[in-house]
Amino acid sequence: MEDVASRIVDKAMALGCQDAVADVVENRSYQIRFARNEAVISNQWRESNASVFVVHGKRVVASDIRDLSKTDEAVERLVKIAKTSQANPDYAGIAKGPFRYARTRPDPKVLALHEGGKYVEAAVGGALDQGAKECAGSFWKYEDEHFLATSNGAEGHDHRASLYLSIRALVSLESSGHGIACASKLSQFQPEKAGQKAGRIATLARTPKPAKAGRYTVLFDPLIFGSLTDQVGGRLSAWAVLAGLSPFGKKVGKRVASPQLTLYDDGSADSIARKRFDAEGVPTRRNLLVNKGILKTYLHNTSTAKKFKTKTTGNAGLVAPDSHAVFVKPGDRSRDEIFSEVKDGLWLTNTWYTRYQSYVTGDLSTIPRDGIFHIRNGEVVEAWKDIRVTDNLLHLMKNIVALGNETEQMMWWGEVSVPNFVPYALIKDVGITTSNQ
Amino acid sequence: MNAEMDLVDFAVDQARSKGATYAEARYEKQDPENFILKNGVLDALYVGHDQGIGVRVLVNGALGFAATNSLSKDGVRAIVGDAIKIAKASRRKTKITFAQEDSIAMNWSVPEKKKLADVSVEEKIAEIQGVDRDVTQLGFKIAARFFNLSDNRIRKFFANSEGSRIESYSPRLRVFYFLTVVEGAGVEQTSRNYGWSGGWEGISSWGLSDRVVEEARSMHRSLTEGKKSPEGKMDLVAGSQVAGIASHESCGHPTEADRVLGREAAQAGKSFIPPDGLGMRVGSELVNVVDDPTIEHAIAYYLTDDEGVKARRRYLYKEGRVTEFLQNRETAAALGTHSNGASRAVNYNVEAIVRMANTFVEPKDHTLEELLEDVKFGVYMKSFMEWNIDDKRYNAKYAGREAYLIEDGEVKHPVRNTIVELTTPAFWSAVDAVGKDLDFEAGFCGKSDPGQALDASMGGPPIRLRNVHLR
Numbered sequence: 001m002e003d004v005a006s007r008i009v010d011k012a013m014a015l016g017c018q019d020a021v022a023d024v025v026e027n028r029s030y031q032i033r034f035a036r037n038e039a040v041i042s043n044q045w046r047e048s049n050a051s052v053f054v055v056h057g058k059r060v061v062a063s064d065i066r067d068l069s070k071t072d073e074a075v076e077r078l079v080k081i082a083k084t085s086q087a088n089p090d091y092a093g094i095a096k097g098p099f100r101y102a103r104t105r106p107d108p109k110v111l112a113l114h115e116g117g118k119y120v121e122a123a124v125g126g127a128l129d130q131g132a133k134e135c136a137g138s139f140w141k142y143e144d145e146h147f148l149a150t151s152n153g154a155e156g157h158d159h160r161a162s163l164y165l166s167i168r169a170l171v172s173l174e175s176s177g178h179g180i181a182c183a184s185k186l187s188q189f190q191p192e193k194a195g196q197k198a199g200r201i202a203t204l205a206r207t208p209k210p211a212k213a214g215r216y217t218v219l220f221d222p223l224i225f226g227s228l229t230d231q232v233g234g235r236l237s238a239w240a241v242l243a244g245l246s247p248f249g250k251k252v253g254k255r256v257a258s259p260q261l262t263l264y265d266d267g268s269a270d271s272i273a274r275k276r277f278d279a280e281g282v283p284t285r286r287n288l289l290v291n292k293g294i295l296k297t298y299l300h301n302t303s304t305a306k307k308f309k310t311k312t313t314g315n316a317g318l319v320a321p322d323s324h325a326v327f328v329k330p331g332d333r334s335r336d337e338i339f340s341e342v343k344d345g346l347w348l349t350n351t352w353y354t355r356y357q358s359y360v361t362g363d364l365s366t367i368p369r370d371g372i373f374h375i376r377n378g379e380v381v382e383a384w385k386d387i388r389v390t391d392n393l394l395h396l397m398k399n400i401v402a403l404g405n406e407t408e409q410m411m412w413w414g415e416v417s418v419p420n421f422v423p424y425a426l427i428k429d430v431g432i433t434t435s436n437q
Numbered sequence: 438m439n440a441e442m443d444l445v446d447f448a449v450d451q452a453r454s455k456g457a458t459y460a461e462a463r464y465e466k467q468d469p470e471n472f473i474l475k476n477g478v479l480d481a482l483y484v485g486h487d488q489g490i491g492v493r494v495l496v497n498g499a500l501g502f503a504a505t506n507s508l509s510k511d512g513v514r515a516i517v518g519d520a521i522k523i524a525k526a527s528r529r530k531t532k533i534t535f536a537q538e539d540s541i542a543m544n545w546s547v548p549e550k551k552k553l554a555d556v557s558v559e560e561k562i563a564e565i566q567g568v569d570r571d572v573t574q575l576g577f578k579i580a581a582r583f584f585n586l587s588d589n590r591i592r593k594f595f596a597n598s599e600g601s602r603i604e605s606y607s608p609r610l611r612v613f614y615f616l617t618v619v620e621g622a623g624v625e626q627t628s629r630n631y632g633w634s635g636g637w638e639g640i641s642s643w644g645l646s647d648r649v650v651e652e653a654r655s656m657h658r659s660l661t662e663g664k665k666s667p668e669g670k671m672d673l674v675a676g677s678q679v680a681g682i683a684s685h686e687s688c689g690h691p692t693e694a695d696r697v698l699g700r701e702a703a704q705a706g707k708s709f710i711p712p713d714g715l716g717m718r719v720g721s722e723l724v725n726v727v728d729d730p731t732i733e734h735a736i737a738y739y740l741t742d743d744e745g746v747k748a749r750r751r752y753l754y755k756e757g758r759v760t761e762f763l764q765n766r767e768t769a770a771a772l773g774t775h776s777n778g779a780s781r782a783v784n785y786n787v788e789a790i791v792r793m794a795n796t797f798v799e800p801k802d803h804t805l806e807e808l809l810e811d812v813k814f815g816v817y818m819k820s821f822m823e824w825n826i827d828d829k830r831y832n833a834k835y836a837g838r839e840a841y842l843i844e845d846g847e848v849k850h851p852v853r854n855t856i857v858e859l860t861t862p863a864f865w866s867a868v869d870a871v872g873k874d875l876d877f878e879a880g881f882c883g884k885s886d887p888g889q890a891l892d893a894s895m896g897g898p899p900i901r902l903r904n905v906h907l908r
Contacts, residue, residue: 030523033886035700038530041500041788042523046507046516047489060481066488066506078484084558085472086479115526136702138886166886168703173829178703243475244581244617244626319473319481352706353825357836357854360580360617360624365836369706369828386832388825388858413704414888435832436906437863 001026002157004050004068005149011075012054013151017082019055019094021280021318024048024068024147032116035136037124039117053094053279053318054078058087062318092306094280095316097154101276101283102268106143106161109186113141113163123167123181123195130199132169132177139191140164142272154281162272165191166412168370169198174208174385177201178223178350178370182272182409182419201349201371208372208385211434217345217401218389218430219338219375224351224368225328226410226420231354231364231393232257233265233323233418236289236297237315238304240359247362247394248295256295257397260331263290265299265315267324271409271419275324282314284324293398299323325419331403338404338424340378346432347373347380351389352415362393365433391431402426441466441594442604444513448492449596451517457494457524459535461597462513463743464490465785468554471587474565477573480583482558489785492516496524498532500767504786536769536776538746540599545740546606549636553588553608556637561586565612568646572616575650577657580624581617586610593743601745609736609892610639611879616653620660627652627822627838632736632879632894639734655819655839659851666840666852666907672815673857673867673902674808674843677876679818679835680798680897685880687861688719688726689793689895691830692753692761693779693884694768696791705884706828709861710759712772720757720865723801728753728763730778730794736879736892741778743789748778753796757865765791783889790885798897801871808870808901810846816855816907817841817848834858856908867905872898 005022012020031043050065054075061082065074116139124135143161148154165181178201179194220228235246248256257263267275267284275284280302288296298308301316315321333341354366365388372384404423411419445462452460466488473480489506490513501524503516565584573579588610595603615628629652633639675683691708695701698712710717729750730739740748744766752760762772765780768791782789809817816837823836837855841848857864877896883889 031887032523032527035702036531036698039499039527040533040700041493041502042527043788044501044503044516044519044523045786046503046505046512046519047786049506060479062481062483064485064487066486067508074486081482081484081558085482086562088479088481090478117526117528134699134702136699138703166703170699170702170707173707173709176702242581243583244615319483352828355823355825356626357823358624358626360626363823365823365825365834367825367827367832386827388832388834413886414883433834433858435858435860435863436908437859 001147004071005147008050008052008071008075009149009151011072012079015076015079017054017056017079020151021053021094022149023051023279025051026145028143030141032120032139034120037135039120051318052078054082055091056082058091059085060088060091061085090303090307092303094150094152095282095302095312096152097150097281099154099281099283101156104274104276106159107185110161110163113186116141119165119191123165123191126192126195127167127169127199130196131203132171132199134170135167137165137167148277148281150281156277156281158276160275163189164272165194167195167198169202171202171206175202175205176370177205180223180410180412182411184270184272184274204380205371205383208383211384211387213432213434215429216432217342217428219342219345219347220425220427221349222408222422222424223410223412224348225425226416226422227351227354228396229263229326229328229420229422230416230418232263232397233326236299237321238298238300238308239320241298245359247360249360251295252297254295255293256394257290257293258400259292260400260403261290261293261397262329264288264327265323265325266327269325271325272411273325273419278314278316279318280316282312282316284314287313323418327421328407328423330405330407330423333402333404335404335424338402338426341402341426342375342378345375347375354415364393365390386434388433389430390433396427396430399428400425401428444490444508445594445596447510448490448513448517449598451514452492452494452521453598455517455521457496457521459495459598462490462492463785464594466592467589467784469587469589471585472562473583473585474569475583476581477569479562491785492520493788494520494524495533496521499524499527499529500533502788533767534770535766538766538776540601541741541745541747542602543741544604547608547634547738549608551637553590553610553636564640568649571646572649572653575653578619579616579653580619583615585613595745597745603741603745605741607634607739608636609634611736612645614649616656618653618656618660620657623660625656625659627656630879632892633734634736634738635734659839659853663851663853666816666855668908670904670906672812673905673907674812674817674899675902676819676899677897678820678878680900681878681895682821682824682835683864684726684798684897685793685796685895686826687830687833687864688753689728689796692759692763693791694762694764694772697762698768698771701884704886709829709831715759717759718757719759719862720754721868722756723871724754724757724865724868725752725799726754727799728793728796732795735795735877736894737794742780743782744776744780746776746778746780751777763791763793781891783891787887787889792891793882793893795894797875797877797895798871798900800873800875800898803870803872805872805899808872808899809843809848812843812846815843816852817843818855831861833861833864859905867902868900869903870901872900874898
């Protein structure tokens with residue numbers, strides 16, 4: 001497959017392109033979806049394609065070539081189309097290789113795993129043991145292999161494999177909890193623990209009461225805090241800033257969060273999305289994004305970096321830069337300590353449907369789901385239901401008052417789009433609204 | 438006979454010979470093309486040529502699905518083996534069954550007056566640049582703007598072990614735009630989405646430039662003349678866009694039978710409507726909400742679904758009561774009924790699940806003026822920006838983008854960020870009049886794991902709600 005990537009690049013350059021990138025990907029992922037406590041369908045993929053990026057006279061064309069036996073024809077077609085397109089004056093090339101990459105290898109035990117039923121059973125069993133009645137979710141074995149070549153001398157191979165399980169446990173329609181298990185090593189995969197957490201929250205959320213709107217001190221469980229930090233990571237893409245899709249515009253060097261928050265992006269660290277290189281072939285690395293509340297940089301590819309007079313952060317996607325994996329530096333509070341700091345507030349465990357009224361100001365709302373708890377003096381008083389967090393991303397980040405001393409890897413169905421390593425987070429003055437009728 | 442249908446037939450035969458009690462195969466070839474014009478600059482053009490085959494089998498009451506883009510008999514043999522193997526490994530206690538449906542032999546396609554394949558990249562770019570140029574000449578600051586034009590040509594070949602054999606062709610066109618208007622310290626943002634099944638002629642059906650210019654002007658007017666939205670109980674006239682999103686979110690989604698049965702519980706969620714909830718009252722007697730894949734030129738137009746079932750119009754809510762769930766063959770069997778052709782997949786490599794198509798409030802007889810003239814005090818919310826709804830589809834929020842105060846039946850100044858935060862029954866029960874002018878917008882509907890963001894449209898006429906709480 002290295003040959004295929006190189007052949008695509010060579011062909012594009014022979015046809016007069018100024019830059020070309022080909023990332024040939026073989027996908028061999030496997031999934032079990034489950035609902036009502038058992039598998040509803042199992043899925044297996046055997047796919048290969050080449051993600052291709054060619055530039056002819058600053059005219060940028062991206063594509064996926066599915067038929068790898070006819071790459072020459074496909075590249076000819078792309079270059080022909082590129083010639084009829086328009087130049088992008090902001091295009092500034094791709095990174096100059098060659099590069100050296102970290103020698104990471106997937107866990108052979110993950111690669112050898114071809115049946116996930118026992119992990120589903122472990123998760124469901126864990127939830128039912130805690131009192132749940134009904135469980136749903138998915139188990140994934142992600143496996144893909146990348147062969148990258150660029151016209152600037154980058155050549156790389158990256159075999160990625162990891163395990164993932166998401167489980168929602170329900171006692172009733174309005175009493176539910178969610179748990180996540182992520183691991184790049186089989187020995188670290190804990191589906192039963194995820195099921196237990198989901199079941200425990202669901203049971204604790206029995207007979208929820210209508211909520212009272214207001215402003216509260218809120219303890220965010222790692223899964224929901226991951227939704228917020230995922231927003232931060234995504235909105236720090238320089239592309240998002242330029243498109244008016246970010247509240248972080250013109251804020252580099254300024255305070256965007258409380259001094260409690262230090263946050264970085266790191267595609268090179270161990271996570272279920274670890275990768276050796278970005279879409280330009282630049283080695284992934286740790287990039288400090290927010291240091292003690294001060295914004296340090298956006299996420300860049302070569303072109304956005306030039307526009308912002310800086311260097312690429314190794315976060316190139318095929319067209320726009322994006323986060324690989326978000327890490328929050330843990331705080332100093334144990335779980336018990338951070339709970340005990342909630343004198344009269346809420347503990348939220350999950351959310352979905354985060355939407356903005358204005359991306360530029362950061363005004364948003366998001367709807368907590370699964371366990372919602374009223375806390376007094378660190379203890380759960382009762383479960384609530386039907387609330388909405390109506391606030392502002394910057395306001396939320398600036399009002400972080402404490403972070404837990406342990407992080408968990410979270411990723412979940414759209415809301416947490418890349419792995420986010422997050423602790424419990426205590427945030428004051430959070431707007432909570434409810435349906436008025 | 439063509440090679441694609443041969444391969445599909447081969448897959449089904451292979452699956453049956455290896456023990457599947459039911460098998461289906463779906464070959465898809467998609468030719469997407471799209472670009473983003475960001476702040477006047479063409480960011481990148483994307484051109485795809487995607488094809489592959491997916492096989493779904495039922496073995497011992499369990500489902501297995503496997504997909505490949507290796508379009509050889511060996512490739513297909515391999516995925517059939519995968520699908521059978523993983524289905525057998527499922528060890529289900531309860532057996533999945535499919536509702537019995539008529540088998541179909543059919544070949545349908547959406548006509549194109551001007552074929553998308555014949556439209557050059559230059560022509561497409563020029564069209565959008567023209568709109569961009571118009572909107573930048575309005576004399577106020579548009580801080581950021583991007584337009585995304587995308588089209589796709591989708592060819593499918595479907596066969597199942599019950600004798601259905603269907604070939605179809607759907608060309609689709611879509612324009613999405615996002616604008617940021619700044620005035621002093623104020624910011625207004627909007628995103629709109631238009632879709633079409635058919636050829637390039639769709640681009641002129643929207644009057645895109647006029648719409649975008651009008652939208653930008655209304656954003657600027659909101660910033661310069663807009664006042665705080667009134668709070669408290671009052672009347673609300675919700676424009677077509679608001680009626681459309683509400684019909685999609687709080688009528689379409691809660692009537693998806695897979696959601697009702699808990700199959701989506703961990704992702705898109707469940708439903709406040711229980712499995713025995715047909716007949717349940719959710720709105721006033723004026724509320725009819727329809728999902729219809731057979732509306733010509735609507736972006737989610739189709740005549741057969743991805744399980745080979747004939748498509749038809751579905752009344753989700755009729756006279757304010759739940760009347761029908763959206764069904765595929767699996768959910769229909771579980772609920773003792775028949776599929777109504779709502780099973781769709783975003784591509785060959787994912788299973789088909791229950792989906793909405795074109796969902797809308799059925800029009801009645803009022804003009805917009807008639808809806809407004811009877812309002813003593815209230816808000817006309819023409820469009821929205823922020824919206825969301827909980828995972829049981831009961832608590833929804835729509836935040837106004839373009840909205841105006843109504844006093845004594847007259848539209849007054851713009852009001853900013855009007856918030857409608859109501860339960861589903863509270864919203865629909867407050868409807869006391871329904872307009873006659875139906876309009877649609879396109880959207881992507883998200884569901885399933887792996888996520889399937891699927892073409893959908895939503896619409897309605899303006900509707901009037903009495904005495905609802907606004908902020």
